[in-house]
Amino acid sequence: xxxxxxxxxxxxxxxxxxxxxxxxxxxxxxxxxxxxxxxxxxxxxxxxxxxxxxxxxxxxxxxxxxxxxxxxxxxxxxxxxxxxxxxxxxxxxxxxxxxxxxxxxxxxxxxxxxxxxxxxxxxxxxxxxxxxxxxxxxxxxxxxxxxxxxxxxxxxxxxxxxxxxxxxxxxxxxxxxxxxxxxxxxxxxxxxxxxxxxxxxxxxxxxxxxxxxxxxxxxxxxxxxxxxxxxxxxxxxxxxxxxxxxxxxxxxxxxxxxxxxxxxxxxxxxxxxxxxxxxxxxxxxxxxxxxxxxxxxxxxxxxxxxxxxxxxxxxxxxxxxxxxxxxxxxxxxxxxxxxxxxxxxxxxxxxxxxxxxxxxxxxxxxxxxxxxxxxxxxxxxxxxxxxxxxxxxxxxxxxxxxxxxxxxxxxxxxxxxxxxxxxxxxxxx
Numbered sequence: 001x002x003x004x005x006x007x008x009x010x011x012x013x014x015x016x017x018x019x020x021x022x023x024x025x026x027x028x029x030x031x032x033x034x035x036x037x038x039x040x041x042x043x044x045x046x047x048x049x050x051x052x053x054x055x056x057x058x059x060x061x062x063x064x065x066x067x068x069x070x071x072x073x074x075x076x077x078x079x080x081x082x083x084x085x086x087x088x089x090x091x092x093x094x095x096x097x098x099x100x101x102x103x104x105x106x107x108x109x110x111x112x113x114x115x116x117x118x119x120x121x122x123x124x125x126x127x128x129x130x131x132x133x134x135x136x137x138x139x140x141x142x143x144x145x146x147x148x149x150x151x152x153x154x155x156x157x158x159x160x161x162x163x164x165x166x167x168x169x170x171x172x173x174x175x176x177x178x179x180x181x182x183x184x185x186x187x188x189x190x191x192x193x194x195x196x197x198x199x200x201x202x203x204x205x206x207x208x209x210x211x212x213x214x215x216x217x218x219x220x221x222x223x224x225x226x227x228x229x230x231x232x233x234x235x236x237x238x239x240x241x242x243x244x245x246x247x248x249x250x251x252x253x254x255x256x257x258x259x260x261x262x263x264x265x266x267x268x269x270x271x272x273x274x275x276x277x278x279x280x281x282x283x284x285x286x287x288x289x290x291x292x293x294x295x296x297x298x299x300x301x302x303x304x305x306x307x308x309x310x311x312x313x314x315x316x317x318x319x320x321x322x323x324x325x326x327x328x329x330x331x332x333x334x335x336x337x338x339x340x341x342x343x344x345x346x347x348x349x350x351x352x353x354x355x356x357x358x359x360x361x362x363x364x365x366x367x368x369x370x371x372x373x374x375x376x377x378x379x380x381x382x383x384x385x386x387x388x389x390x391x392x393x394x395x396x397x398x399x400x401x402x403x404x405x406x407x408x409x410x411x412x413x414x415x416x417x418x419x420x421x422x423x424x425x426x427x428x429x
Contacts (some may be wrong), residue, residue: 023121029054034122053112123277148234157231171228180221181214189214243281244333244365246272247322249315250301251340252288260372263409264339265302267370270419271337279333285322289315291345295322310344312390313351320359334364342371342388349393361401368422369394369406377410 023030033052083089153166193207248268250256275282286301287293293314296304319336327334344352361367371391385392391406398404407418 023117023124026054030117034117051114051116053114056113123273147237149237151233151235153230154233155227155230157233161232161234163230163232166230167224167228170230171224174225174228175221175223178221181218183218186211186214186218243283243331244275244279244335245283245285245327246275247319247334247336248284248286248301249319249336249338250286250288251290251310251312252301252304253290253310255310255341255343256372260339260341261302263372263412263415264370266412266415267339267409267419268337270415271335271368274419275335283327285319287315287318287322289318293318310340311348312338312340312344313348313355316352316355316360320355320363323363329363336360336364336367337370338368339370339372340390341373342390344390346389349389352390353393353397356397356404357400361397361404365403367401367404369404370418371406371408373408373410375410 030052033054153163189207189211193204193211196203196207198204250261250264252261272282272284284298286296286298288296288301288304289310289312291309291311291314295318315338323329323334356367371387385395387408391408394404394406398406405422407422409415409418
């Protein structure tokens with residue numbers, strides 16, 4: 001059976017069907033490779049196209065072949081001077097071959113296939129089965145998206161937009177109105193001319209004159225005239241675009257070291273990519289806190305150190321102030337991601353819970369709390385009931401609000417599975 005595979009390079013701005021089929025077939029391997037890159041690589045590597053490697057066995061294309069255990073086979077081996085047809089040849093011991101590629105006896109070595117995923121393809125692989133809860137607000141006022149819709153017909157336009165049906169309809173109506181002679185009428189006159197007596201010169205002259213008049217009228221009244229041509233018209237209409245703001249809250253006190261900040265940054269990066277895939281307009285607000293909260297830029301948010309105690313409620317208060325000033329809840333979808341080690345001053349956890357119940361949760365679409373622990377603490381706090389004061393207090397918020405989720409992470413490999421748990425489609429539904 002012949003098999004045709006298109007090996008041409010992808011045209012600019014498009015993806016060939018073969019590439020899409022390959023990505024769907026190797027999606028599991030691609031997702032594993034991306035998760036490994038997410039674990040070992042840098043966060044900034046995922047803002048552009050990404051080169052990844054997957055096992056070459058996942059690139060094999062399906063094909064039909066004969067079963068070697070059935071039927072008859074015959075072939076010629078070049079250089080054979082020892083064996084005749086019908087002789088049985090023993091299989092060489094493992095590793096006895098001299099072929100190139102994998103080292104002899106190395107069964108763990110495996111060839112890899114390297115290719116580049118575009119940013120859009122990467123996000124499709126990462127987030128294809130994830131969904132946001134409460135995606136769109138009821139009131140949307142940001143009109144940055146322009147869509148083109150059919151708006152009747154026009155007498156001028158691009159040749160690609162010509163309406164064949166409407167053009168032919170106008171041409172037919174014009175021919176009927178001007179009584180354009182049909183070719184069948186002229187053919188009937190020619191038939192009469194052939195059957196007419198050659199001696200009847202007066203009759204032949206009349207028929208020839210009538211035929212000439214009809215043909216002249218057919219030439220004057222064309223089959224299609226420029227006045228008949230119609231083009232499909234399109235109007236640019238603005239459409240409301242969903243807007244979202246992502247609040248990143250993080251404890252930057254002395255207990256949050258570089259490891260904890262790096263884990264938080266990886267989670268924020270995933271959430272930012274996910275929201276960008278769903279919203280045309282996306283703002284990001286960074287709020288850091290110790291005993292007091294500040295709105296800062298991204299660089300200062302992740303790399304600056306501050307001294308002082310930990311008061312988580314200060315970050316929630318500042319976030320509510322920013323929402324009241326710049327992000328009306330009737331016009332913006334608000335998402336919050338909070339990263340902390342779970343420790344705060346005595347009594348502050350209860351203040352956070354009261355603020356979440358009364359002010360924060362009614363205003364946001366989703367609130368994700370990520371508690372970053374040491375790997376030894378993960379084994380100690382294996383149960384959901386065990387944990388620091390902030391974790392235990394937030395469990396009540398999680399049970400009362402479906403849009404609140406709390407998870408724990410201890411190493412980079414935990415981030416992607418936790419992210420998928422937070423935004424699984426069944427949870428969004």
